[in-house]
Amino acid sequence: MEAFLAPESEARHLAKNKEINGFRALLCALVVAYHYGGIYFVRFGAISKLPSLYPNLIIMVVGMFFLVSGFFLSFKSPWDFLKSKLIRIYLPFAFAISFVFLICYYAGYPKYIFFSEWGLNFLVYPLAMGQANYAAGNLWFIVYLWVFFSLYFLINLIAYPFRQKINLVPILMGICGVFAFAYRYIVWNETTVSFAHRFLDMLFLGHYHSYSFLYLGYALRILYESISQKAKWPYILGAAIFSAAFLSFLMVNLYGDDHYHYGSAILFYGLLILFVLALYHKLHFFAWGGFQLLGNASLWIYMIHENVGYLIINSFYSIDSSLYPAGLYLAIVYAYLVGLLLYVSEQFLHQRVSALKIKTAKAPNSLP
DSSP states (O other), X not given: OHHHHSTTGGGOOOOOOHHHHHHHHHHHHHHHHHIIIIIHHHHTTSOSOOOTHHHHHHHHHHHHHHHHHHHTOOOSOHHHHHHHHIIIIIXXXXXXXXXXXXXXXXXXXXXXXXXXXXXXXXXXXXXXXXXXXXXXXXGHHHXXXXXXXXXXXXXXHHHGGGTTTOOOHHHHHHHHHHHHHHHTTOOOOOSSOOHHHHHHIIIIIOSTTHHHHHHHHHHHHHHHHXXXXXXXXXXXXXXXXXXXXXXXXXXXXXIIISOOOHHHHHHHHHHHHHHHHHHTTOOGGGGSHHHHHHHHTHHHHHHHHHHHHHHHHHHHHTTOGGGHHHHHHHHHHHHHHHHHHHHHHHHHHHHHHHHHHHHHHHSOOOOO
């Protein structure tokens, strides 16, 4: 842990890992397959619910997305962090909820939200506090990721004045992580859910154990940095205990409290092994160009695939169940093609803005 407690250590940004990026493409594909091959039938009434094994498995997949996000956190400065998250998370999210809402609202998606709730979606926090319904259900991932980033931002602000002497962020994150684990066991004696209750649920309860995965990812980053920076063995041991504690918290939540199917543990540890191997560049096939393209676009594919994909599938399935494969094929084409186009458009805009900034910076000053 010595390496991560050093001054300015929170600002260390890991270089892009192509194999981790390819790993994201695999995770995204598994989520799309689950929604189109399972949840579609629940949402549109063909079956009442899926066997518990399948939701348990997909939570492990989404959980790995959270773990990766927690692992790659960094904080150079308040403005740098805010700008990065606004550009890379919030603006795509805002576009996605608009894109999905307008299509679903005018296409007659069953039991859908109205314009007032769509507006609340832009605020993000009402969604996490259960005060509004989602434009697309799968966007809960972005919402709780944003809440976690908000808490991480506040912790960094608290620790910022001391950054030249020590990095207090891991200590404060550890305290928040322990509280998030313990929070599940707090009993609220309320007849009506209060604002404070909703607010603390948002910060520490999350959805589908999202925070447990995020804190575990952050703890594993500390262990990785301690080993990479060749910290003294007591610090490496401390980082290992820190990581083991958060892994234990996750296992207690999943299998002690919520009784997840044991098969999900096999998938989780399998994906965790793949993550570690990719981290140390042992899975070269994930660096292939196709995986890179899909990994880069995975956020867009994830955000826009679900509700609109369901409408495409249902436009065929409602005519005749035998047409489901045709609807499924077109929904997959839609999700990946539109997701890739949105990613390419985003990159083009970033390049144009960057070029404009460089051009403006090089322009001679016209003032006397």
